[in-house]
Amino acid sequence: MTPILAFNIITIPDTEGLRTVYGTGAHANAEQLAEIAFQQGRQSHVQDHLPLHLHRIAAIACAVRDDEHFHIRSLGTPNETEAMLIQHLFDAVEKYKPQSVSWNGAGFDLPLLGYRALIHQLSAPRQWDVSKREQHVSLVNELSCHQPQVRASRYDIARLCGLPATADIEPNQIWSDWRAGKLDQIRQRSEIDALNTYLIYLRFRHLRSAITPTQYEAECKLVKNSLIQLDTPQWHEYLSVW
Template identity: 35%
Template sequence: MLSNTPILVFDIETIPDVATGKRLYPDIATLNDADALTALTALRQAEAGTDFMRLPLHKIACLSFLWFDGQNFHLKSLSLENLSEKEILSTFLRAFDKKPTLVSWNGSGFDIPVIMYRAMHHKIAAASLFNSAQKPDYLYRYGDMHIDLMDKMSLYNGYQRQRLDTVASLCGFAGKGDIDGSQVVPMVQAGEWEKLCNYCEADVINTWLIYLRWLILTGKASLDDCEALMTDTYQFISTLYTHDGGVRHQQFLDDRQ
C-alpha cells in the first residue's frame, strides 16, 4: 500500500518574461511587448540555436497539480487568466507545508528551478521547498521527497532522458495528444486558457499514471494496489468537465487499457 504521505504531482507551462528580457537586453527596452517578444526570441535563437529561454526568463502562465491524500483526488490549475504569477506561486508553495511526496517529469531540470527563480523575482519565501528541518530535502535528486520520474528512469544520465509523451505511450496512456509546448505562447496570446489548462493537466495525469507504474517497478506498491488506484483515477477523471459539459480529459478514458 502507499504510505499516508500525501502525493503532489505537478507541471508548469511558461511564456517568455518580456519585462526581464528588456532589462537584460537594453536595445529592446523601448519596443512594445509584442515586438520585444519577437526580438527576444531572435536574440535567443542567435546566441543558443534555440528559442528556449534561459530558465530565469520563463514566466509561469499555468501551473497544474494533482493532490492525492490516500483517499481523494484533487486536480487544479492556476493560471494567469485570473491570478498573477505571484499568486500562482504563493498558492502552490503553501502545499509544501504538509510535506507531500512531490512527483514530476523533469521537475529537477526545469519546473523547480523556474519556480525558485520566479519566487526570487517576486520576493516569495519558499522555505518548505528546502525543508530545513528534515534532510534530504525536495532539492536532493537522489532522495524520495521529490520523485523526478524522468531523472529516475534515465538513471541520472542526460543522454538517456526520454520525453513524457514517449513513456506515456509505452505504458498505454493518452500522452500529450496534438498539442506541444511550442503552442503555449499562441494559446496565451489568444486567451485560450481552458485549452492551456487542459494541456497542462494532461501532463500531470500522465505523470501520475507513470508514477503508479514506477511504484510497481520499484516494488513500493503491489500490482493490485496500483491497479485499484488506476481504476480510481479513471473514475475521478470521468467526473471532470469542460465549461460546455464535455469530459475534460476524455482521451484518457478512450485510451484506457
C-alpha cells in the same frame, strides 16, 4: 500514507524581464522582445528555450493523492498573477507535506520556481529545506539514471504506456496561444501533463515494488473514477482513449 503531489508548469516569455535585461526601455513591444529571445534560442540550438530566469509561469496544474481522494486541477484562476500561482503551489506543499513529483523537476521546474519566487519575494521554507529535498522525484532523472543523453520525452513515455498525451509543442506556439487568449486550453494541457506525470509515477512505484500489482490497479481505478466525477469534455475524451 504520505500524500503525493505531481505537478506540471507551463511558461511563456517574461517580456518585462527581457525588457529589463536587454535594456530596451519602451522601444520594443512584448512580441518583439519574445521573438528576439526565441531567435537567440534557435541560434544556440536549444529549440526556442529561454534561460530559466526569463520564463514567466502561465499555468500550474497538480495531481494530488491523499489518504482518501485523488484530485486533479489547475491552481488559481486564469486571471491570477504569476506570484499568486507560485504561492498556491507552495501553500499546497505546506498543506500536504507530500512526496512531490515532476517530469523534469531537477532540470526545469525546481530551479524555475526558485528564480521566479526570488523575483516575486515569496517565502517557502519547506521548499528550500535541504532536509526535505529527498521529498521530490524528478522522473526523467530517475528513469534515465541521470544521463542526459538517454532522456526520453514525457509524451513518448506516456504514449508507450498507453496513456493519452498532449504532443510536445514549441515554446513559441505556447506564446502564440497565450497572446490569442487561449489560456483555458493552456491550463487544460497542463492538467493532462500533470496527470500523466502522476500515472507514470505510479508505474515507477510498481517498477520498484513500492506498490503491488493489485495496488497499482486500484490506484488507476481511483483516478478513473475521479475523472468520471469531474464530468467535463476534456476528461471524457481522455477516458475514451485510456
